[in-house]
Amino acid sequence: MGELVFVGLGLFDEKDITLKGLDAARAADSVFAEFYTSSLRGTTVATLELMIGKAIKSLTRKDIEQGSEILDAARRGSVALLIPGDPMSATTHVALRLRAIDAGIETRIVHGPSIVSAAAGVLGLQSYKFGRATTVPFTGDTFRPASPLDVIEENRKRGLHTLVLLDIKEDGEFLTAGKAIEYLLELAAERKSDAFTADTLVCAVGQVGSDRPRVAAGRAK
Amino acid sequence: MGELVFVGLGLFDEKDITLKGLDAARAADSVFAEFYTSSLRGTTVATLELMIGKAIKSLTRKDIEQGSEILDAARRGSVALLIPGDPMSATTHVALRLRAIDAGIETRIVHGPSIVSAAAGVLGLQSYKFGRATTVPFTGDTFRPASPLDVIEENRKRGLHTLVLLDIKEDGEFLTAGKAIEYLLELAAERKSDAFTADTLVCAVGQVGSDRPRVAAGRAK
Structure with missing residues (x-):
């Protein structure tokens, strides 16, 4: 019986993996990757393949949910699943891990x-001054969840910062900070909430993990 | 004018550094480290020195607060400061970075x-279901801060988990989960709070980052 290792790729490019992660990927019989929870903007799958020295099969969210290909491989040998950031942040990772454990596969x-x-580090803010995090999704005419504003309101009442993550589509399109701010302003206006107004201080960060992360701070409007 | 690079060492041993971090440490003219915010239980300074290929000077909290040695070195050349976990989690790191920027040193x-x-990942919990984090410090007859219980109360009211960090002394002694639980039970009893009782579900993790993290879950008492 094999092993399934969830390997974090970190933030930006192929050099944000740890030495332990690189060892695990190089030692694996098969290497899979997912980029639907985040993408590594500073690198490509080809560069990762060159670094690891073997082919990488990119999986969609559906592939991971379905799971049979990766679990079959992990029954036969050792499998590394490369995941941007720190693994297990997505429910699909946790579900896959539980299925592997059920199947008697070491994880x-x-x-x-x-x-x-x-x-927090890039902004010089303290991580213990952050309340719970939230994600602003891509919205549509019928999909306009209020949860991001709920979380911001709850945190602001307690004088806490909110980490607002921006949604990403499977094709790699990501929600911009500008669009997210616009959406939050609309939600707050509809609700007549003062938790997110034109005056609210917003910090936006991008390309974190690169040598020159992009940081902007200012009022929401 | 030189550069000061804050390099995260990650969680457990010398292989939890990223390739980018190892490159930065190897390229630096001088390498410093601090282990007062956390220690790397799976390795030693000697092992890190061997891996990086140069001497590492360990600094105390006082050295970092005072800052002159590291800033002098960063005025003359490139300096890497190795920090367990992700850098900038401590106010002393942020203060040092601000002083470096004031001195015209790139960071x-x-x-x-x-x-x-x-x-969260080790426990299979979702990071967005965590409220703000807190630390249980070493307490004494006159130092018995209630803030950890305040944070747990606040989070539990909202149905959120709390990440409770355990204090560490400069000599490497760390507060055990058992001691922290005992302290929280005392605090809650004094306050007649039901936010942390014998029945409260507690998960304790240790050696995270190692191949075999230690995980325990159960009622507080």
């Missing part, structure tokens, strides 16, 4: 740098 | 795996 996590701690 | 962060995201 292991190799942690990687995550935006959850890195965002 | 850069190389992120590393942090317990802030890893704890």
